[in-house]
Amino acid sequence: MLINRHKPEDCACILPSEITPESAYLNRRDLLKAAVAAGLVIPASWQAEAAETQKLNYTKNPGFSVTDKPNTYEEITSYNNFYEFGTNKEDPARNSGSFKPTPWSVKIGGECDVKGTFTLEDILKPHALEERIYRFRCVEAWSMVIPWVGFPLKDLLARFKPNSKAKYVAFKTIVRPSEMIGQRSGTLDWPYVEGLRIDEAMHPLSLMIVGLYGKTLPNQNGAPLRLMTPWKYGFKNIKSIVEISFVEKQPPSTWNITAPSEYGFYSNVNPSVDHPRWSQARERRIGAGGGLFNARQETLMFNGYETQVASLYKGMDLKKYF
Amino acid sequence: MPSQKAIRRFYKPALFLLCVIPALPAIHSLAALVANSFNSSVSELIVSSISFWKFSRSADPIARLLHEQGEWALRFLVITLAVTPVRFITGQAWLLNFRRMLGLFGFTYVLLHFLIWLSLDQGFYWAGIGADIAKRPFITIGVAALLLLIPLAVTSTNKMMRRLGTRWHKLHRLIYLIVPLGVWHFYWLVKKDVTEPLIYAAITAFLLGYRYWRASKRKQAAAIQPTSLH
Numbered sequence: 001m002l003i004n005r006h007k008p009e010d011c012a013c014i015l016p017s018e019i020t021p022e023s024a025y026l027n028r029r030d031l032l033k034a035a036v037a038a039g040l041v042i043p044a045s046w047q048a049e050a051a052e053t054q055k056l057n058y059t060k061n062p063g064f065s066v067t068d069k070p071n072t073y074e075e076i077t078s079y080n081n082f083y084e085f086g087t088n089k090e091d092p093a094r095n096s097g098s099f100k101p102t103p104w105s106v107k108i109g110g111e112c113d114v115k116g117t118f119t120l121e122d123i124l125k126p127h128a129l130e131e132r133i134y135r136f137r138c139v140e141a142w143s144m145v146i147p148w149v150g151f152p153l154k155d156l157l158a159r160f161k162p163n164s165k166a167k168y169v170a171f172k173t174i175v176r177p178s179e180m181i182g183q184r185s186g187t188l189d190w191p192y193v194e195g196l197r198i199d200e201a202m203h204p205l206s207l208m209i210v211g212l213y214g215k216t217l218p219n220q221n222g223a224p225l226r227l228m229t230p231w232k233y234g235f236k237n238i239k240s241i242v243e244i245s246f247v248e249k250q251p252p253s254t255w256n257i258t259a260p261s262e263y264g265f266y267s268n269v270n271p272s273v274d275h276p277r278w279s280q281a282r283e284r285r286i287g288a289g290g291g292l293f294n295a296r297q298e299t300l301m302f303n304g305y306e307t308q309v310a311s312l313y314k315g316m317d318l319k320k321y322f
Numbered sequence: 323m324p325s326q327k328a329i330r331r332f333y334k335p336a337l338f339l340l341c342v343i344p345a346l347p348a349i350h351s352l353a354a355l356v357a358n359s360f361n362s363s364v365s366e367l368i369v370s371s372i373s374f375w376k377f378s379r380s381a382d383p384i385a386r387l388l389h390e391q392g393e394w395a396l397r398f399l400v401i402t403l404a405v406t407p408v409r410f411i412t413g414q415a416w417l418l419n420f421r422r423m424l425g426l427f428g429f430t431y432v433l434l435h436f437l438i439w440l441s442l443d444q445g446f447y448w449a450g451i452g453a454d455i456a457k458r459p460f461i462t463i464g465v466a467a468l469l470l471l472i473p474l475a476v477t478s479t480n481k482m483m484r485r486l487g488t489r490w491h492k493l494h495r496l497i498y499l500i501v502p503l504g505v506w507h508f509y510w511l512v513k514k515d516v517t518e519p520l521i522y523a524a525i526t527a528f529l530l531g532y533r534y535w536r537a538s539k540r541k542q543a544a545a546i547q548p549t550s551l552h
Contacts, residue, residue: 060532071381074381075381078381079381083514083515087513087514087515089381089382089498135392140513142385159339160530181421187515188514199434257515266482274457275508277458277459277460277511278454279453279454279457279458280459282450284382284384284385284443286382287381294444295384295441295442295444295445295447296445296447296450306533
């Protein structure tokens with residue numbers, strides 16, 4: 001039997017989620033029932049090999065949603081920066097068809113009491129999913145409005161009982177060149193890594209995302225699990241996460257390693273701090289085009305989430321810590 | 323080698339039509355945008371026909387249009403630069419007949435790329451446009467390349483060639499600077515994957531290197547020529 005194995009350096013062992021013990025196998029129906037009772041429908045795509053997106057059970061959270069008109073599903077899923085699948089905006093949708101977001105597991109480690117490798121099902125089980133419509137601002141000066149489905153990152157992190165040394169949270173994307181064509185060339189240093197300060201990660205706006213428009217994430221949007229911090233530039237929101245660790249020192253982040261003068265660790269949306277090669281003062285809202293005189297709109301401080309997040313950066317020189 | 327008549331009656335018009343094709347989506351979009359700004363009922367008709375150009379495939383048709391026209395500008399300038407070397411390598415001197423047209427198309431595409439940036443991308447937001455030209459080196463050199471092309475386009479007529487004489491050749495050597503500026507402009511705007519700009523850089527380096535090599539060879543030949551004369 002052929003098993004689609006992860007790269008050896010990625011995981012020397014067989015992942016727990018790849019093993020189905022006989023007892024669990026027999027109890028599968030009961031487990032599914034329990035999951036449904038817990039308010040979570042485990043989509044077929046997380047059980048079988050199907051790459052199709054599945055409907056999710058969630059509630060809307062208008063308190064955390066903007067009222068801007070969301071972009072269409074097609075726009076959100078056909079215009080992506082996900083260099084693991086190629087550097088053109090159309091590449092991720094085109095090249096991610098063979099990527100298998102299942103089975104999936106996430107390794108938790110570092111400065112916390114609860115460590116180990118957890119299946120995606122285990123990760124998601126206790127969390128009720130909610131829909132939040134967030135603004136999304138790419139560092140390339142375009143933007144979208146996206147109805148994400150997910151749950152607060154802080155609720156997930158709290159389960160692993162971080163200790164007092166946990167000053168930052170580091171994230172890692174999967175390395176799987178056999179399914180991710182972009183990883184076969186050295187465009188970026190793989191794996192893609194990102195990080196947040198612990199108070200940023202614990203902020204109520206920070207989400208773990210599993211879906212959009214009520215369905216599980218398509219591969220090109222970072223299936224099956226990605227981050228969303230809407231006051232930061234898009235690239236901070238790491239996709240297809242396989243590792244989360246609590247660390248004491250500021251962790252590396254891929255674009256910062258690639259071009260430190262252009263991409264900082266914080267990468268908060270800030271119209272008054274320009275990218276060295278282009279202005280960040282204005283942005284083009286994808287899909288809103290029409291007319292010569294509204295090509296771009298003003299970019300808002302912290303992408304419009306200033307009242308919620310400005311206190312995180314009190315006293316910091318945001319020109320220095322961009 | 324085709325006759326002058328065939329070149330004038332067939333080859334040149336055919337090449338002209340071929341060169342116009344890449345501009346059609348841009349002309350169409352500009353027309354739609356202009357109409358959209360002033361008259362919504364007419365614009366709906368034109369905008370809805372944009373899908374004809376398959377720009378609906380991209381969620382950001384403006385960026386796509388801007389980049390595609392920019393690439394065509396660079397392609398035409400590189401092709402123009404290639405005419406002379408290709409002529410010497412292949413010995414097909416009649417190809418020179420097309421150099422002016424190709425160069426003027428290069429200029430037109432640069433201008434189109436610039437106009438798309440001013441209108442569709444920036445929405446004539448002059449404060450931002452001015453700041454970008456002054457502060458962003460890749461835009462500065464792009465605009466510089468466009469400005470340097472203007473005298474070449476203006477002096478491209480037969481009359482101007484005659485009037486300027488040998489100075490015409492000197493002036494038109496500006497293209498050796500303009501094309502590298504264009505490649506540099508492309509290289510600098512790319513976020514990470516610089517493969518494509520490097521391909522243009524390699525071709526440009528070859529075309530300029532060939533000229534340098536040929537010129538120095540001729541200089542040597544000229545230096546030894548007097549002794550070999552009878």
